[in-house]
Amino acid sequence: MDEVTVAVLDLASVEAVERREPAGRQYVRPAFAAQTRGEQTVLVAWIDGVPVGSGEVTADARPELRNLRVDADRRGQGVGTRLIAAAEALATDRGVLRIGVALDNPDARRLYQRQGYAPTSEIEEYEYTYVDDDDQRVTVREASEYLEKDLPARA
Ligand SMILES: CC(C)(COP(=O)(O)OP(=O)(O)OC[C@H]1O[C@@H](n2cnc3c(N)ncnc32)[C@H](O)[C@@H]1OP(=O)(O)O)[C@@H](O)C(=O)NCCC(=O)NCCS
Incomplete structure (x- = not known):
């Protein structure tokens, strides 16, 4: 497999990520702004200098990995x-990482459960709009369950 690296988003990388976004998505600048405000940390996965995936870890007492894609x-x-492992490294000091997974996304759930995330039975229903890979705005109503993993403190 091509070598994957995962790094915290910095200002110099914002443009590279933005160039690969569908024009209407406008994800990375607001995400970086929220990081600058101290609300979250944005992780980006790179292969050969090209951004291929991302996710955010919230700056909460019980951090959450959001928008993994x-x-x-x-x-x-x-x-x-690799993104999940990097998110766990960021959350270690809090001792736990949470991930909300849509009830109709069994593939992602399987991935998280394999990585040690356990169901909590905490279900949240919400509506959100996103811009898909074809630059179309899509609004969905969804229910997600939080999965959780305890992270042992570093020695
Ligand atoms: C879920 C996602 C982030 C996983 O990333 P990934 O790089 O494909 O994951 P990995 O290669 O490390 O692990 C593969 C596992 O991911 C899961 N997976 C989920 N969606 C998948 C997809 N579309 N293609 C391949 N694997 C997928 C599977 O469990 C797979 O394991 P399997 O071999 O048991 O089927 C990615 O597939 C994705 O962006 N999906 C669409 C967005 C999404 O569903 N995000 C999750 C929100 S909670």
Whole structure:
């Protein structure tokens, strides 16, 4: 597999990520702004200098990994697993990491459960709008369950 690196988003990388976004998505600048305000940390996965996936870890007492996604042509190659590992490294001091997974997303749930995330039975229903890979705005009503993993303190 091509070598994957995961890094915290910095200002110099914002443009590289933005260039690969569908024009209407406008994800990375607001995400970076929220990081600058101290609300979250944005992780980006890179292969050969190209951003191929991302996710955010919230700056909460019980941090959450949000908006995990990998480019469609790079899925199933371990990139998501690397992003989860990097998110766990950021959350270690809090001792726990949470991930909300849509009830109709069994593939992602399988990935998280394999990484040690356990169901909590905490279900949240919400509506959100996103811009898909074809630059179309899509609004969905969804229910997610939080999964959780305890993270042992570093020695
Ligand atoms: C879920 C996602 C981030 C996983 O990233 P990834 O790089 O494909 O994950 P990895 O290669 O490390 O692990 C592969 C596992 O991911 C899961 N997976 C989820 N969706 C997948 C997809 N579309 N293609 C391949 N694997 C997928 C599977 O459990 C797979 O394991 P399997 O071999 O048991 O089927 C990625 O597939 C994705 O962006 N999906 C669309 C967005 C999404 O559903 N995000 C999760 C929100 S909670």
